[in-house]
Amino acid sequence: MTYSSNGFKTFLRNERKSNGEAYSNNTVSQYVSAVNRAAHHAGFDLWSSQSEEVDNFVQKFEPGHEFEEFGAQGNNTVISALRLLKRYFASSNSYLLTWNPEKYHVGGNSGVELGNEQQWSCNSTKPQVGDRVYLMQVGVEPRGIIAAGIVTQESFEDKDWGDETKTRKYIKFKPVAVRNTPEAGQQILNQLNQLSQETGINYSWSPQSSGISIPNKISDKLASYWFIEDSLVEEISMTNNSTTQVSQPLNQILFGPPGTGKTFTTIERAVRAAEPNFSWANRDELKAKYQELIREGRIRFVTFHQSFSYEDFVEGLTAHTDDEKLVYEKRLGIFRQIVRDAKEHQNTEVKNPTNSFSDCWDAFLTEFEDHPEGVQISMKRSKFIITEVDGNTIRFDKNQGDSVNTLSVSTLEAIFNGERRFNGGLKPYYQSLISHLESLGEQLDKKAVKRQNYVLIIDEINRGNISRIFGELITLIEPSKRSGTTEALEVTLPLTGDRFSVPDNLYIIGTMNTADRSLAGLDLALRRRFDFIEMPPLPEELKGVSVDGINVEKMLDVINRRITALLDKDHCIGHAYFIHLKDRSDVALTDLAEIFKQKIIPLLQEYFFEDWQRIRWVLNDQSKASANAFIVKDDAINFDELFPGDVQLNSRDRWRLNESAFEQATSYKRIYEVGSAE
Known part of the structure; x- marks a missing residue:
């Protein structure tokens, strides 16, 4: 087995505590750091050692032995990590599940979807919960692996799917990566066949039985091609990604020293998040798609710095002069803007959708261009004329009087979307204009709203004051608290009073240069809510x-x-x-x-x-x-x-x-x- 810190991370992510809980990303990082520190302390070449040598190495940190005091550091974090390390070096938790589409007409990649648990025939009873399995197409060309997953239920018997009078052994697994056709898997096999020759292991990738164990020396290499949470930059996904779908966390931060490919990987992850079904043949096609999504506003980019604030990110006031008077207007930050757009495309297709504010507002702007003298808006007992629209300001003339009167576009949108109640003296004007917008919307062609994902990339996320920038919204970005989930939360924003929530189709990808600031010093509230993906030098x-x-x-x-x-x-x-x-x-x-x-x-x-x-x-x-x-x-x-x-x-x-x-x-x-x- 090719042992590495990345392989140990994969092992830890697949492990479970005694209470059945998974290890958190922070715990995984702590354990990997602990074993590396222990190896350095003992002068031990850890990742090129064999299982027996690791057993002796770990023994030195046990109570009563040479490095007992070091092993007890961090409330025994070090020795706990080392004991798991022993299990990692002794493990061979990878198996091949087979599917021959000529012989068996059910199952296969047509029914395998990310996140949906699969029941698959497995003659072996060895696979345990947390083990890795790979679904391989055999019997027809091109042969190749079409899915990878984690075992969720150990061996059990059920009716044979081909003959209900018989029984068959099965396991259940949850896919973490799927390739719609096996060409990419075939490329992996070519590399692994070469690896088999290098290691001297005569391993056949055409198993006749489902559930064949994969030798230790090549199983970790196979995992590095499929389990991208190991933070490896996959050359295969860059050069032949025409068929790959990958599940991604809603909140993730890529961290590492300079020059480790964080920006390179961010482009791929952003495109994957925005368009999970998009395929590309080379890097140029990927970058072209990335630029297209930026032009569409579905991928947006912001850089944090020391003076970046909540007012820049969420909402604040901006000042300008109007007729030589200083005027303050409420301004939406980049986060509110992308949340607003993502919400419009949060739901799946519906037959009779309600027109969004942006559709109605665009229709009004078209009407305004056709009436340079102004657009008349009817009220119950009066009327007013909109004479100018400038950025966030709507200027209008009342039926009586000569004073300058204004409305706010952002306030209008918030009232339109039901995010704000407005009880001021301008309430009748806002209500009348909204009625006018709704009437324009009724004239528009009804079109279905298709769910689309949006991505906000935050570069140098560790350089900003996270508490100051996110404020009360730090809780809302949690996946379980997003709108569209059963535990959804919303808050009332302090400046505008709008009700605000974060949709579940908005992905946040941060990058962090560890040479600028250590991960240990990062805001704990942020660390709990993001998946941290290390990008080490390779x-x-x-x-x-x-x-x-x-x-x-x-x-x-x-x-x-x-x-x-x-x-x-x-x-x-x-x-x-x-x-x-x-x-x-x-x-x-x-x-x-x-x-x-x-x-x-x-x-x-x-x-x-x-x-x-x-x-x-x-x-x-x-x-x-x-x-x-x-x-x-x-x-x-x-x-x-x-x-x-x-x-x-x-x-x-x-x-x-x-x-x-x-x-x-x-x-x-x-x-x-x-x-x-x-």
Whole structure:
């Protein structure tokens, strides 16, 4: 089995506590961090070890043993995590379920849907609740895996679906990912067949029985292709995603150091959330769809920063001059705007829908353009004429008097949608205008409202003051509290007095650079309501990338291990800085030099606050010949010449970049080739 921290995360997410509850995302992160800290404390190479070695390693943290005190940290969090780690290394919880559409005409991917529990024949009684299963099409081409899921009910007997006079063994599982046709699964099989050859395991992907166990050494690799909550950037989903549907959480935050592909992955996840059935053949098609959804307003983007506020995000006041008078108007923030639009497309198709405010308002604006002199609105005993519409302001003339009178478009919309009651002196004008809008709506062609998903991307979500920005709305974004659910909640907004709720077709995707701020310091209210998806550096994504004999994968891995030892894993360097070298045939040393000069060295300067000595350690400059060191002492400064006479000056070392080192392949190789100085 290929053991990894991501694989351990998957294992923990599938595990259950003694009371049957699942581990929370925060607990999963804590446990993974705990085992990594324990391995570092003991000097143990955890993820390349075997099950027996891990047993001995864990034993050292048990009461009465060498690292007992360390194991008791965090109210025994460390030892609890290590005990689960033993189970992970001993587990083989993956099985193949088969489906031959020529022989069996029921079942198969035509009946498998995300989130809907499936009953499937399984001759083995070994699969337990929480184990992983994969549904594989056999007997016809293309062979391939068409669904992955988690076992929800262990082996039981029921009537044979083909012959009710007999019985058959079944299990139940809940799909987490489905491919409508097996072509993408076939691509996975090609890779796994190659992996089988590398590991020396003669494993057949054409099982004759349903419920065949998958060997440990390849089951984790298979999981990485299907269970995207492991935070792995799936190359398959990027290059051949014509058939993939993936269930996503309503609230998620991608976090990791710079250059780990957070923005790259956000585009995919946003498109998946907005259009779950959309397929693409390459990255260009994905980005084109992303831009199309942005133009339609179904994907919107905002960046948090230190001065970003509730008034910017939800609602606030904006000031402007009108006839040399200062006027304050209520303004909807980006969150209220996208909530409003999402609500209009929250419900599934209906036969006789009520026209939305936006439809009626558009009809009114068309009417207003056709009547430049103004639109007359009838009241019970009088009338008024709308003379101007400017942004959020509606200006009108009363039947009597010369005063300037205004209405607010946002207030009009809130009253129209039943979100606000208005009892002021302008109430008759609002009511009359709403009646006029409704009459315009009745003349519009009746069209069904189709449910559509909306996505709000919040970049740098950790840089804003979450309590200040979300305010009382932090509770409303919980999936169970969204409108459309049985536990739906709504609040009354303090500024406008509108009743407000968040619909269940609005996805929120945040990104967070851990080099800017630690995850531990993030607002706890936010952490409870979001799924946190780690985006770690993946040097293995650079496998095979060589520049003048420089192993880029190994170089990045060594750099990050040194940064982790000197700082922490939140300040590592992402593989994305080098990823463009992967697909180029004409890559040269000058390309690598540019990356180091423009990206890597400035990033290290920021991480270590200009501590050049430590930066030298990261780059192994202390072990290189001076000609190959990226950072060398600056001997150009002569203190005796600059400060003549009896001056007591404690001069410190001065450093400079050695430009010639960037042009030598040896300078980069010696980052990971440890030995005596040349």
